[in-house]
Amino acid sequence: MRIGVLGAGQLGRMLALAGYPLAKTFVFYDLSGSPSAGLGEIIIDRDGKYLDDFLSRVDRVTYEFEHLPVAVAEKIAESHPVYPGPKALEVCQNRQAEKTLFGNLGIPTPQWRMASSAEQLRTVAEELGCPVVAKSNTEGYDGKGQAVLRSPDEAAAAWEAIGHQHLMVEKFVAFSREISIIAVRGIDGDLAFYPMAENVHDQGILRYSIAPAPELNADLEEEARRYIKALLNELDYVGVLALELFETAEGLVANEMAPRVHNSGHWTMEGAFTSQFENHIRAISGHPLGNTGARGVSCMVNIIAEHGDIDRILELPYAHLHLYAKGERPGRKLGHVNVLADSYEELKWRIRNVSQFLPGSPELDCSLTR
Amino acid sequence: MRIGVLGAGQLGRMLALAGYPLAKTFVFYDLSGSPSAGLGEIIIDRDGKYLDDFLSRVDRVTYEFEHLPVAVAEKIAESHPVYPGPKALEVCQNRQAEKTLFGNLGIPTPQWRMASSAEQLRTVAEELGCPVVAKSNTEGYDGKGQAVLRSPDEAAAAWEAIGHQHLMVEKFVAFSREISIIAVRGIDGDLAFYPMAENVHDQGILRYSIAPAPELNADLEEEARRYIKALLNELDYVGVLALELFETAEGLVANEMAPRVHNSGHWTMEGAFTSQFENHIRAISGHPLGNTGARGVSCMVNIIAEHGDIDRILELPYAHLHLYAKGERPGRKLGHVNVLADSYEELKWRIRNVSQFLPGSPELDCSLTR
CATH class of the missing domain: 3.30.1490.20 (ATP-grasp fold, A domain)
Structure with a gap:
């Protein structure tokens, strides 16, 4: 099966890396002219002339980037299966539509x-x-x-x-932390939920995602699953969806969703039995969904702006490096390190060890350190 | 770093899948005209005309297939680092040279x-x-x-x-089982050893590799490490080396070695912290070697000749599918399934569950079932 990916950044790259072992091939369609997927054929189409050519080479289409014109997704949907569908794209591109949908489904928002x-x-x-x-x-x-x-x-x-x-x-919502839930829905409506992650941002950019989120009340996790399930079913969604939530004294409050694999789910590459990338490919290809259970505890540490001392990180026996083959630039996501452990106490120190080799990494400030 | 791979089969494919996250790119050089690597640029050169062109596109060279002319490897070594070196290739292509080397290093053979x-x-x-x-x-x-x-x-x-x-x-050696050891040596001479695997063949083709090998005497494992260490150092080897051994009443007897990533090490993809593929890329690139420790117990089940019921396998929450995107043919390796478990008893039943969806899989006959 030939999968077309709209967008050609690191998410597309990781989708392809997860999809080749399932015998899928990939063609990327890039609107920006700066692809970084690095593997598979890439069609750069700054003027919108080559969409038909792209479509002639693929059997179905997904995206790794939701800021593309809905009209393009709708046009594609006339001839090819597009997962998730244009409706999900439309909602996620418009905060008003997104928050209105949350409200209609009983999902609390600010x-x-x-x-x-x-x-x-x-x-x-x-x-x-x-x-x-x-x-x-x-x-x-x-x-x-x-x-x-x-x-x-x-x-x-x-x-x-x-x-x-x-x-x-x-x-403004007074929240104790941001947590996110990632779930996947198959073509047949099957659902699977990953354990939630606790996310730590710095200057608006995700820096750490710890999963499963430490000390998470089981009722809250159940609540988050209800919310994302309502969204997946309402949108007749196929693929991976991410929902960011604030944990507050009054319960969960939804921040936003992303209709794609998500940075707060990168921990699943080694930290879960089946990665979010493989599950997205399984879902859009019509395969059964994979096991979303965690393997131990883990943390995704983003590599931002500078690569740092890569070889020192590779020396750490609990660290998994994932580079995106991009040039250094302020604020840019260049890769991530997945840190594995058997306990949160161990994890905390391992995260600190890794982040010392990544310049500009903020001090770990999360529920593990408070 | 641009890595050139001599050969373009499934081993090259899995090397590339492990190398992209380390920001490597791959060009395959295929002598046979039937590449199956499926990702990265592939140069088909049936008449030996394009070697220089291949070399102009890569920074260093490795191989996934040892049956290529030593003269080609030697010619490449004049201009590019080649890991492992032509000497290893030469020895592994000639059973007499291989067994003589074993003898010189004190490694028992039949x-x-x-x-x-x-x-x-x-x-x-x-x-x-x-x-x-x-x-x-x-x-x-x-x-x-x-x-x-x-x-x-x-x-x-x-x-x-x-x-x-x-x-x-x-x-003929009266052996209780075949076990193999996989080790990796870095450019600086650093060594790392994977836990050994127990291998089950049927009609000369590997069907199952169970790792760590059940009930393996620690002294035997130490002995195997001494042997492979002697080989790695003697050959000034860089990369992954596999050594197949028979376990007999008198101790270990060496069967043969392979100067590359090896089918009996495919379990490391999910069953070890760092896969043999990533460790080979790390070694030949001059990075520190990765953690070779096992994560639980696991078994690699080869998919031979027919794909079987792939979707039923994908439904099993402990199974990881790796397809090579090859057409069905008698005796051909089409992919493998890595089965994970927390105990050997659990593993045994999980292997049996998986193999029921793979036509022609032999009954599991190994130390787990005796």
Whole structure:
């Protein structure tokens, strides 16, 4: 089976690495002109001329990047199976649609309002009560296109800084940590859920994901599974879906979802029996889903901006290195290290050992260290 | 780093899958015209015209197939690092040279003689005492180019059947099982040893490898490590080396070695912390060697001739599928399934479960079932 992947970054790369052992082949369709998938045929199409050619070479289509025009996904869906479907893409590209769907399915979210001018931003900031977070409604990830307002007086400056016409404004949520759940749904509607991960961000970028999330209340995990199950079924979703949640004193609050394999699921490559990448390929190919159980405890440590001392990391007997073959650049994800252990205490020190060879890694501040 | 691989079969494929996460790229050089590596650039060179072109695209060279002309490896070594070196290749292509080296290093072998005619074959069969195994000195693998003589009278027929001019004739060894050891040596001489595997063959083809080998005496394992260490150091070897041994009442007896990643090490993909493929790439690239420790117990089940019921295998939560994307053909290795467990008792039943979906799999007959 020939799988076409829209986008050609590291997620596509890891999908392919997981898919070759299942006898799949891959063709990447890249809109940006800077592919990094590194294996498989890559069609660069900056002007949108080669879509038909791409489609003639593949049997079905998935994506590793959700910021592509829904119209493209819809056009593809006329001739090829596209998993997940264009509907999931549409919802995930629009914060208002996403939060509305969450609300309709009974998934708690922060209080939110839309704002289409600096004045409206000021007004909704007053209504919600600061601090609030203002985000571009249709773009932005990894903390880009966002601003925090400590007071309504900051509305004009925030509006200017974000530079978009439609903003979602969310009341700040007092949370103890961010946790995410990754689940997969097959073509036949089968479901499988990974153990949740605790995520640690720094400057808006994910740095650590610890899985299974330490000291997670079983009821909360059950609640998260209910939420993501509702989303998967509502969207008639096929493939891997990620849902980021805040853990608060009042329970879980949904932050956002991503209709694809997700950075907070990279720990599954060695930390679970079947990786999120293999399960995505299984799902979209119509195979049975794989075992999502954890093997011991693990942590994904992102390599950001600089590669650090790779050979020292390779010397650590509990570390697995995954490089994306990308050049160094501030804020860029260059790879990740999966750290394995048999206990959280062991894991904590192993994470610290690894991060000392990665310049700019923030001090580990999470439930393991508090 | 661009790694050139001589040969383009499933071993090259799995080397590449392990090497991409270390930011290596791969070019395959295929002499046969039937590549199956499936990823990376493949240069098919049936007439030997494109070697220079291949070399211009790579920084160093390794191989996944040892039956290539030593002269080719020597020519490459003039301009590029080749790991393992041509000397290892030369020894492994010639049973007489291999067994002589074993003898020089104090590694026990079956009693052997050379025969260059049907008459000589008869004579040495009488000298050694039947049964003996006659094997082409320079070719043959997976049981091809071999014959068993139950009596010296079978010499003429065996000579005819094998059809080669120089045969190694070995006295039959009464062994309780075949076990193999896989080790890796770095450019700096660092060594790492995998736990040994118990191998089960059927009609000359490996069917099961169980690792760590059940009930293995620690002294025997130490002995095997001494042997492979002597070989690695003597050959100034870089990369993964496999050594097949018979376990007998008198201790270990060496069968043969393979200067490459080996089928009896495929269990390491999920059954060890670092796979043999990753460790080979680490070694030839000059990186530190990875942790060779086992994760639980595991068994590699080969998929031979027919793919069987792949989706039923994918449903088993302890099975990992690795397909080579090859067409079905009698005796052909099409893929393998790695079966994981926490105990040998559990493993035994899981192997049986998997093999029921693989037509032609022999009944599991090994130390787990006796």
